[in-house]
Amino acid sequence: MTVQALEIKRSSAAMWGTKTGLREKPVVSKYIDTTTCIGCKACEAACQEWNDLKTVATHQEGSYQTLPHLDADFWNLIRFNEREVDGGLMWLMRKDQCMHCAEPGCLEACPAPGAIVQYANGIVDVDPSKCIGCGYCSTGCPFDVPKFHKTTGKMAKCTLCVDRVEVGLEPACIKACPTGCLQFGSKEQMVAMGNARVSQLKGAGFQDAMLYDPQGVGGTSVVTVLGHGHPEWYDLPRDPHVPLLVRAWKSILRPLGVLAAFAAVIGVFGHYATYGPKEPPEGDGVGEGRTK
């Protein structure tokens, strides 16, 4: 890809001036077509290999799915869902990973300066050297993505292979996909490709087909073609938002609290200037000093 140097657009727990550099970068995106995914899990293996992640013991829950959910050592998971639609059995597969939100709830919730950054190209990344392992990001994420790594004590998740993208390569999962259902490019291109595929599907009788690029989080750098619509059939929230309480915490309660604390300090000085100290009346203490 074309993204080379990494400019930061947003950084967690920054007071101001989080943006570095002047260069605008094209926003990148993954493209996932669930209708052509064959569930081969090549992307899972590629992700484990490229990121040197520890092998995680698989967890059998009566389906082909490797694990019930993402893990600190497993950032790319094909979800297998079975569903009866119009009397026929549908086998729905979707690649699950960090969605790289344009307005990331993880970053908003994170209290450690610079532990979560959003690069100008849209990639949302955890910097383990600054992460304090508090887990606030998983509270802020509408997709339940960041996971606590018990060995490192830090949070871990998909980096969108920022180290590959940075030097002009596509992410490992994309590289491994044998059917072409995974693509990588600029967000614009990927959305255009997704819209074209959706109209093709609609023409072929998939009336509910849709492109999942949820606007509640400003759109995501993973756009997903859902053949049957209904995001919840694919374990996706229909209309994800950064949780309201996380918003209220960071943008209402916190400034109010800071203000109240400063007001209390100023008030105390004001009180002293207005009423002075409360002392015994003149002469009251005469002759009362301590004696041995």
Place this chain on the structure above:
Amino acid sequence: MSSASAQPNRVDRAIVVARDRDNVVVAGEIVRHRRATRIIHWTVALTFLIGLLSGMPIWTPLFGWMAYLVGGMEVARVIHPYAGVAFVIASAFQFFHWLGDMHFASDEKDWWRPSRMARYMRWEDEASEEGGKYNGGQKLFFWAVCLGAVGFLVTGIPMWFPLRFPALLREIAIILHDVTFICFLIGVILHIYLGTAAEPGTFRAMTRGTVTRSWARLHHPGWFRKVTGESRDKRT
């Protein structure tokens, strides 16, 4: 004790008495807080301070500099819950230690009203409002601190072990932890102000353990009369 009697001129008699007795007059001073009380209270204050220094940088980067005082953000995250638990344990000791003195008398029941507190803060209390060892405001603060300690504990646990609790519960816990903290911080600022600059002669009650007679008569006339046995109007 033995060293005091061996060296009668080195150790102040009031200090010696204040080791294990309070509410007594010693040579022109009155012992207000015996040593046990002071140790408990300073433990509460110190654990609170550590909780504060390790919690506030996590609250907002505006107070990020506090993290340096405890060894950095990662250290803050690790020690904060332990400091919090220590604070709650110390507060529990303080609760049982002070409970007996903290029941509201019938004429103190209006202290929750801002107007009552404001009247006190304008230094306009009537001489007839004698009170006991503590006034209504102190009692109110005592109960608020106890409630706050429980609040910190209950909301802090889901924040401590986020993986074990559902997201919504964590969100609510963070909000309530913050609300508790903000109220607490304002209360503590006022508490420290009243204990130092606003009411001179108070701070030594928590260090030496003793106060002067005039201090006691001014701030806690009811307690002063009970301890000294003096009548209401007597002036020395």
